[in-house]
Structures are given as structure tokens and as C-alpha cells.
Amino acid sequence: xxxxxxxxxxxxxxxxxxxxxxxxxxxxxxxxxxxxxxxxxxxxxxxxxxxxxxxxxxxxxxxxxxxxxxxxxxxxxxxxxxxxxxxxxxxxxxxxxxxxxxxxxxxxxxxxxxxxxxxxxxxxxxxxxxxxxxxxxxxxxxxxxxxxxxxxxxxxxxxxxxxxxxxxxxxxxxxxxxxxxxxxxxxxxxxxxxxxxxxxxxxxxxxxxxxxxxxxxxxxxxxxxxxxxxxxxxxxxxxxxxxxxxxxxxxxxxxxxxxxxxxxxxxxxxxxxxxxxxxxxxxxxxxxxxxxxxxxxxxxxxxxxxxxxxxxxxxxxxxxxxxxxxxxxxxxxxxxxxxxxxxxxxxxxxxxxxxxxxxxxxxxxxxxxxxxxxxxxxxxxxxxxxxxxxxxxxxxxxxxxxxxxxxxxxxxxxxxxxxxxxxxxxxxxxxxxxxxxxxxxxxxxxxxxxxxxxxxxxxxxxxxxxxxxxxxxxxxxxxxxxxxxxxxxxxxxxxxxxxxxxxxxxxxxxxxxxxxxxxxxxxxxxxxxxxxxxxxxxxxxxxxxxxxxxxxxxxxxxxxxxxxxxxxxxxxxxxxxxxxxxxxxxxxxxxxxxxxxxxxxxxxxxxxxxxxxxxxxxxxxxxxxxxxxxxxxxxxxxxxxxxxxxxxxxxxxxxxxxxxxxxxxxxxxxxxxxxxxxxxxxxxxxxxxxxxxxxxxxxxxxxxxxxxxxxxxxxxxxxxxxxxxxxxxxxxxxxxxxxxxxxxxxxxxxxxxxxxxxxxxxxxxxxxxxxxxxxxxxxxxxxxxxxxxxxxxxxxxxxxxxxxxxxxxxxxxxxxxxxxxxxxxxxxxxxxxxxxxxxxxxxxxxxxxxxxxxxxxxxxxxxxxxxxxxxxxxxxxxxxxxxxxxxxxxxxxxxxxxxxxxxxxxxxxxxxxxxxxxxxxxxxxxxxxxxxxxxxxxxxxxxxxxxxxxxxxxxx
Numbered sequence: 001x002x003x004x005x006x007x008x009x010x011x012x013x014x015x016x017x018x019x020x021x022x023x024x025x026x027x028x029x030x031x032x033x034x035x036x037x038x039x040x041x042x043x044x045x046x047x048x049x050x051x052x053x054x055x056x057x058x059x060x061x062x063x064x065x066x067x068x069x070x071x072x073x074x075x076x077x078x079x080x081x082x083x084x085x086x087x088x089x090x091x092x093x094x095x096x097x098x099x100x101x102x103x104x105x106x107x108x109x110x111x112x113x114x115x116x117x118x119x120x121x122x123x124x125x126x127x128x129x130x131x132x133x134x135x136x137x138x139x140x141x142x143x144x145x146x147x148x149x150x151x152x153x154x155x156x157x158x159x160x161x162x163x164x165x166x167x168x169x170x171x172x173x174x175x176x177x178x179x180x181x182x183x184x185x186x187x188x189x190x191x192x193x194x195x196x197x198x199x200x201x202x203x204x205x206x207x208x209x210x211x212x213x214x215x216x217x218x219x220x221x222x223x224x225x226x227x228x229x230x231x232x233x234x235x236x237x238x239x240x241x242x243x244x245x246x247x248x249x250x251x252x253x254x255x256x257x258x259x260x261x262x263x264x265x266x267x268x269x270x271x272x273x274x275x276x277x278x279x280x281x282x283x284x285x286x287x288x289x290x291x292x293x294x295x296x297x298x299x300x301x302x303x304x305x306x307x308x309x310x311x312x313x314x315x316x317x318x319x320x321x322x323x324x325x326x327x328x329x330x331x332x333x334x335x336x337x338x339x340x341x342x343x344x345x346x347x348x349x350x351x352x353x354x355x356x357x358x359x360x361x362x363x364x365x366x367x368x369x370x371x372x373x374x375x376x377x378x379x380x381x382x383x384x385x386x387x388x389x390x391x392x393x394x395x396x397x398x399x400x401x402x403x404x405x406x407x408x409x410x411x412x413x414x415x416x417x418x419x420x421x422x423x424x425x426x427x428x429x430x431x432x433x434x435x436x437x438x439x440x441x442x443x444x445x446x447x448x449x450x451x452x453x454x455x456x457x458x459x460x461x462x463x464x465x466x467x468x469x470x471x472x473x474x475x476x477x478x479x480x481x482x483x484x485x486x487x488x489x490x491x492x493x494x495x496x497x498x499x500x501x502x503x504x505x506x507x508x509x510x511x512x513x514x515x516x517x518x519x520x521x522x523x524x525x526x527x528x529x530x531x532x533x534x535x536x537x538x539x540x541x542x543x544x545x546x547x548x549x550x551x552x553x554x555x556x557x558x559x560x561x562x563x564x565x566x567x568x569x570x571x572x573x574x575x576x577x578x579x580x581x582x583x584x585x586x587x588x589x590x591x592x593x594x595x596x597x598x599x600x601x602x603x604x605x606x607x608x609x610x611x612x613x614x615x616x617x618x619x620x621x622x623x624x625x626x627x628x629x630x631x632x633x634x635x636x637x638x639x640x641x642x643x644x645x646x647x648x649x650x651x652x653x654x655x656x657x658x659x660x661x662x663x664x665x666x667x668x669x670x671x672x673x674x675x676x677x678x679x680x681x682x683x684x685x686x687x688x689x690x691x692x693x694x695x696x697x698x699x700x701x702x703x704x705x706x707x708x709x710x711x712x713x714x715x716x717x718x719x720x721x722x723x724x725x726x727x728x729x730x731x732x733x734x735x736x737x738x739x740x741x742x743x744x745x746x747x748x749x750x751x752x753x754x755x756x757x758x759x760x761x762x763x764x765x766x767x768x769x770x771x772x773x774x775x776x777x778x779x780x781x782x783x784x785x786x787x788x789x790x791x792x793x794x795x796x797x798x799x800x801x802x803x804x805x806x807x808x809x810x811x812x813x814x815x816x817x818x819x820x821x822x823x824x825x826x827x828x829x830x831x832x833x834x835x836x837x838x839x840x841x842x843x844x845x846x847x848x849x850x851x852x853x854x855x856x857x858x859x860x861x862x863x864x865x866x867x868x869x870x871x872x873x874x875x876x877x878x879x880x881x882x883x884x885x886x887x888x889x890x891x892x893x894x895x896x897x898x899x900x901x902x903x904x905x906x907x908x909x910x911x912x913x914x915x916x917x918x919x920x921x922x923x924x925x926x927x928x929x930x931x932x933x934x935x936x937x938x939x940x941x942x943x944x945x946x947x948x949x950x951x952x953x954x955x956x
Contacts, residue, residue, distance in 0.1 A: 002046065003072040003124050004058045006082075009039055010117040014110055021106045028109050029097030033456075036090035036116070040083060050079050051476045053483075057126065064887055068185050073126035076480025080323060081123040081252050084330045088244040088460065089116050095338050095456035096236040099345060107148045112240065115141035119245050123252055128175045128185045135171055135249065138217075139164040142246050146233040153232040159540045160226040167216025167223070171253075174209035177202065191260045207261040210253065211270050218250030219301045220308055221278045228285075228297040229537050235341030238293065243333040247304055251326055254311045255319070259485040262314030268399045271312025276411045279305030283418030292340045292350040292430055296333070299376065299422055303329050306391050306412065313408075315397045316488035321390035323481045324474065324493065328383040331460040331467075332375040336426070338457035339369050342449045343430055352429035359431040362448045364458070366431045372461040373423040377513070378416065378506060383464035385506075386471050386495055388416070392502035413505040420513025428517070471495050564686065571693055578696035582703055595706040602643050609636040621675065623668050631661040647831040648731040655839035662846050663922050726893055726900045727828040735833065736904040736911075740889040743907075744875050747914055751868045754918040758865065761925045799853040806851045816844040824912060828900075834908030838915035845916070849923045857924045864920035871914030878907040 013035060020028045046056045059071040074082070093112065100108065118137030125131035139161065147157035179185050181202055182193040196203045214220075219227040230242055241247075254271065261267040279302045286298035307329070310322040342365055343358070344350040359366040371382065378388030395408040448454070467474060471493045478493065497503070558566070585591070613636060616629035634657035641650035710718070717730055717738070725733040735743050820841040827833030849858045881903050882890035891904040 003056055003074045010120055014113045017109045017113055021104045021109055025103055026100045026105045027097050029093040033090040033094035036086045040086040046074060047079050050074055050076055051480055061887055068129050069127050071126040072124045075484040077484040078123045080477055080481045082120055085116055085119045085245055088330055088334050089240055091456045091460055092236050092240040098452035099341055111141050111144045122249055126187045128187055132171055132175050136168055138246055138249050142241055145237045146230050149233045156229045156232040160230050163216050163223050163226040167213040170209045171213035174206050177206050196260045203264055204266045207264045207267040210257045214250040214254040218247050218304045220274050224301045225537050225540055227301055228294050231293045231297050239334045239337035243300055243337050244330040251307055255485055258311055258314055268312050272309045272398055272408055275305045275309030279415040283415055283422055286422040290352050296337055296340055300333055310391050310394050313394050313398050316482060316486050317491040318394035319482045319486050320478055320491035321394045323478050325387035325391055328387040331464050332372045332384055335457055335461035336372040342453055346449055347446055357432055361446050364448055368458045368461050370427055373427050375464045377420045377423040381468050383468040386468055389502045392505050416509040417512040420509055421516040424517040468495055575693045575696045578700045582699040592707045598706045606636050606640045622673060627664050651836050659842055666926050729829055732827045732833040736907045737891050747872055747875055750918055751872045751914055754868045754921040757921050757925050802851055802853055809847055809851050813844050816840055834911035838912040841916055842919035845919055859920050864917040867913045867917030871910040875907050875910030878903055
């Protein structure tokens, strides 16, 4: 399997999760576990090539204009982390099939597989931009998996996201600096660039930024609180993300960039000091935990600290130790997390103060936890012993003064004593020291877990025994991994290295740890309490609260109830800039002569109409009158556009004006008929500002219009547009081909506007009857009837009043639909396109709505949002088709039966659907909300009698 096929397969898994969970529920975990193991097996041939010293690569231009490639590379380091993600992921997913509560569990499996995709993409990325994107995917997937754990996970997920967001920002800055400094986005080329030897200040800056990014994911001080906080997530999430994957993303980042920064003193000092301090600090905190899962979390922080310190040393031996301990930690820690989940599952608690002695009733679990804890404590003959010995030994080679190595060695050994102690607490606290009787458990009958739950948890832990006894099996992959990031190659792996300082240190560690364990009953009350005045979680919460208060204070400085207080400074600055700029250009240079024939009589007439319309809007006492004047301004501008020879823009402007005025009229039904502020005296300030702004804008327009030649892009579109696209309508092909990415962004904004309308107005109750008619209390109040008898009769009998319009609608609707299809089809060569066609179809929707005597939806519930979502997804899907040729959104052209077709037509279909959906949302939601608002306002009619209201509720 190539690296591309691996990513494609992983990307397909989340899509297949939806139907699979519908059919299998939580048993989907077995299917996904088999899929992950199948992908790992399929990667074996490529892995053999990597072990022979070859690199498996794949690359394709992604954003050619920026030299960004979709580049993938599988080397020794990537192979190790990909196998961890797939194999440990398979074990956890198989465990989840038995651990999770019955049900669909769609969210869990969906985000777990999305995370696996992001993690594998991160370690395979050979492009800095792709690496950053995958880094953020892992952060978001982790956030969503924690957040779905109920109310306890909401605050924890937010705090986790904040910390990982800091790491994302520092990584983004580092990536930008690397691209600018090296002139490439290729990760391998950037790391091999000589700039890191030539520019010490830049190298140190980027190294520190990368280190901070790695610390946030690997939970190193001071970013460690998120990991214990994330224990609110389900146990399978902790076993995968917080033991084998997401925290390993930080380790991978530091390992990958050690190729360039291993000789940077700031990098070495920061990683060694932070790693060793974190290892000791987290080990001490682990001893004070009574919740087994939080104890595991702090032990993870401690173990990651040792790996971080080894990376900081940077020698081949230290990097070998870091890679090997990463493998060992992924095995024993994922298994231990799952074993803690089994204890919780079988007893109903994971609090060591409430657990009874379990070693007799759960012997398999007891033996497995002993093996896992022994591996974490670094006892022979397990893989954790081999890796821990190498980590301790590598500390003696720490760079810096002569005393650095011994001090680092002693610090690591001291932390290892605490590690032994908390490993013993896991075993004794969960299975031996309990003082309660089994009958006191929250689960009536405590017994050993079934094979479906126990076997996936046992396998990673017990795999450490044969791997330690035959540790030379890991020599090739570990050696290739170290060779990928170091010139010195790997370090030979042996279970027995003879009598060495690290072996003697291990003996001291066991002795000291045993002494601590023997005094555990005396130490427990002294450790199982708050060792510090505030926890890390409390500090994060206080920081967030402080930032919120600071933001509120800044907001109050500009807070105002009147929009004029916001608009006035903006308009004043705009007036100043336009006025000063126009005067400077006019007085300081020779203004080029304007092109001939710029002034025509129709322009003056339209200018007069627009000016009168604007004055009318400003002076109107009635909202309806202001709307009419505003529509008149839009129609005059439409005529101006047609007169200038821009039928596409003119037709768009016309349809937008028609629909906008219609929607405004719907909203006005819920507002007073007049402007309340008209009763107040007018101040001259706004009038003066408006005149000055108009004069400045007019001067700038006069200065810029017709006084320059065509720009190079304009000339290119005119000369080459038809030949490149095969379309004669340059306006349309610019929107859907040349600048399709801009259009896609605008389409997304349009879709969000529709969703916002639904979200904002969702609180307005829909009290219409089953047939769609408005209830009695939503009809106009008798006192609100107009004085005109004819208008009063029209409102009293809307069905008769609208009969003529309904008859006319039978002719207009098919005509508008046919015209919409025609405008859409011809848009590539003649004035038209998806946006204009959608507006024409929307006009038909507006007529259908207005021709009804009652407020009734124009579409089934959910159809408008379906059109919006379908339109945006269609546009994105069209962009992905472009990859078949070159890049995102690049159109493909061809002929079918002599007719020229392009994939940009599919893009236009997305535009059409989204625009039509937005208009449907406007009529269905704004119309109903306006009526509701009017009838529930201070001047609304009294509610119906109680018995009438009860009858309505029963009918609903």
C-alpha cells in the first residue's frame, strides 16, 4: 500500500462509519479494528522498503501559485508512529466494542477515526502547510471526543482546546518563519537547509517555537494540566489519544525537528530541564491521586517528560532511547488505561478508597496490571526496562558543562523512584489494599471481565515481554527511525548491557521505591491532598475568566446603544482619507485626462433620480415610504448598469432589489409604521458629515474613473479568457473558474447567513395550525385596520383579494422556472449564470409566498437548509474534482455530443441551490417571525381565553 492509498483509506473510514454504526451500533469497533489492522498489514511492503533505507514518497501540486504541494513521505520515524496509530488504534477500537454502552455511538467512532486520519497525516506530511493542518485536525478531534463525554467534559474540552490552540499558534509562526527563511514549504528540504547553521538567532527562535508547540501536545510543564483534565473523556479515548496518539504528536514533532535543532543550546537546555522537571513533578502528583484514571494521566505526563528530556540530549543513543520508550509507552500505557476501564466497568468505581481487594476475583486483570506497571516502572524483563535503561544512560551525555550529565542522570533517577512508587500504588490500590468488602461495591457481583473486554487490553501490555526478550527485532525499525533524524544512526538494543551506571541506578530506584511503598500508609494522607494552593485547572479557569473580564472592559469602552456612535467614527475617518487623498493626488501630480464619452445625458438623469431617492429615504416619516424610496434608488442603479453595458450585473441588481424589498416588507409587518426618532429634533452634525462624505466620495470617483488604462489582469481576461475556458461570458467564467475560490468563500458566508436566520429566529414559536393557517391571535387587531374601506376589505378577505394574483401565478411560475433554467444554461457564453438563475427562481418562490392568503411555508421543513448545505458541498466537491487534473477548483473541460461542458457548471449548480435555499429561509422564517413579533409586542391584541388556548395546544 502506498502512502497515498493509506491516507485515502483512512479518509474513507469516517464516511463508512455512519452506515456501519446504524447497522451494528457499538459493535462497529470490531469492523474498524479489522480495518486498521488490514491497513497496517497492507503497509508492510512499503515498510520493508523503508527498513532497507529507502523512503516512500508521493507528491502532487496543491497550491502551485504558492509552491505548496500535497507531499507525503514515509521514512523510519514515520513508520514507527504510523504503526503505533494503527495497531494501538485497532486494539482500542476492539476494546470499545465491548466497553461502550449499547447504542449507535456514532460520534465516538466518527471522531476517533477522524483523529486517526489527522495523526497519520501528521506523521506522513512532507509539507509544512499540510503538517500544520493535520496538527490542527488532531486538536479539534481531541476536543470533540472530550466534549461529547457529557456535562463533565464541556469545561475540560474547552480548557484542552485553549492550551492546544496556543501550540497551534506557535507552530503556525514557526512554519511561516521556516518557509520565509528557507524558501520552500517542503519539510525535508526545510530541515536540511543550511540556514540553521548560518543564522543563529532565527534558528533559536524557531526551535523555541517548535518546542512550545510540542510541549502543549505532549503535556509538558506548564501546559500539563490539560491531560489530567481530559480524563473526563471515555476510557477508550484516554487509551488511544492520551496514551498512544495525541500526546505522541508532540513527541513526534520534537523528534522530527531535532534533525535541525539538536545542536542548538537553547533547544537542548529547554527540553532537558522541562522534561526532567515535568517527570518528577507529575510523578509526585500521581502519588497523590485517588482516582486511578487521573493517576494514569499524571503518570503519562511523567513518562512523556522522560522522553522529552531524551530528545533534548540529542545524541544517537538518546534519540534511540526516546523512540524505543515511545513504543514501550504506547504499549503499556494504552493497556493500563484499558485495564483501569475494566476495573471501573466491573466494580462501578475507580477510586482506590472505595475499591475492595480484587486480586482473587479478577486474577487475569491483576496479573496484567502487574505486568503493565512493571513495564512502566522499568523492571526486567519487559520492554519498559530496556527503554528506561537507555533513557537513564543517555542523560550522562547531556550537552553543556561537565556537570550537566551527572545532574541530569541523578534527576532522572530520582524521578524514577517516584515512578516505581506510583506504579506500585496502581497495583496495590486497585487490587490489594482495599479495605471494603466485595459486597459493598456498587456492582452486586464483581467478577472477571469477559474475553471481548479483557483480551484487547491485555495484548499491548503482554506484547512487551517477548519484545524485550527478543529486543533485536526492534533494531531495524528503531535504527531507521533514528537515522531519519540523526546522522549518527541508531544505537544497538540489548536486554543486558552488563554492569552499567544505569543498571546500578535501577537497583537504587527499586530499593528507594520499595521503601516509599512500604511507608505508603503513612505517606497516603500527606500526599492525597492539595499539594499547592491552586491546581493547574483552576489557574487556566482564572486566566480565561480574567481574559473575559478584560475583553468586557474593552468592549464597554466602545459600547453604545445607538448605531450612529459606531458609524460616525468610521465615516469620519473614511471622509478624511478620501478627501486628503483626492486633494494630494490632484494638487501634487498631473491628473491624466479622462477618456472621452464618459458623460451622457442619461447619467445625469439617473444621478438626479438616485439623489432624490436618497433624500426621500432620509426625510421619510414612514418605514414603508422609506422602503419605496430605497427600492427606487436600486432600480435607478440597475438602469445605470444596463446603460453601461453590464447586463449580468444589471440583471443581478434588479433581482436582488426585488427580493430585498419584498423581504423588507415582510419584516416591516413586525415593526411600527413610523420612525420613532423623527419626533426628535434633527442635529446638523450628521447632515454635515453626510455632505462631506458624499463630496469626498464623489471627488475620488471623478479622479479614478476613466483615467487609467486597462490593468494587466483585465487585459488577460479579455485576451485569454475565452480561449482558456471556452466561454464567452467573461463575468461568469471569472466567478466560477478564475476566481472560484473567492466565490466559494462568498457561498459559505451566504450559507452561514441562512443558518443564522434559522438559529436566531428558532426561539420564535410556530403556532400555526396543522393546515398552515395562522391562529386567531396572529390576525391583525381590529384597531389596526386601515381607514381606507377598500384596504380594510382586502385585509379582511385576503383570499378574494389575491385570487387574480393566484390565477396569474399559474402562468408566471412555469415561465419563471423555464427562464431560470435558460439563464443558467446560457450563463457560460451569454449573460446569465447560476446566481442570476437562482434569483429568478427565487422570484417565483416570492410570488408563490405572496399569493397565499395566510402565512404558510413555501417548502417542507428542512428543505431550505438542505439546499444550502447541498449547494456548498456541491461547490466543494467540484473543487475536489479539480485534483483529477491539477489543483483545487481547477475546472475540467470536454465535449459531449458537440456541446462544450465544464465542471464549473456543477459549481454553478451549488451556487444556484444555496441562493435558492437562502431565499426560502428568508420567506419561511422572517415572514413568520415578523407576524409573531407583531402579535406579541406591547400593542398586540389580548390572548384568547384559556379554554381556547387549551384547545389549540391539544390540536398541536
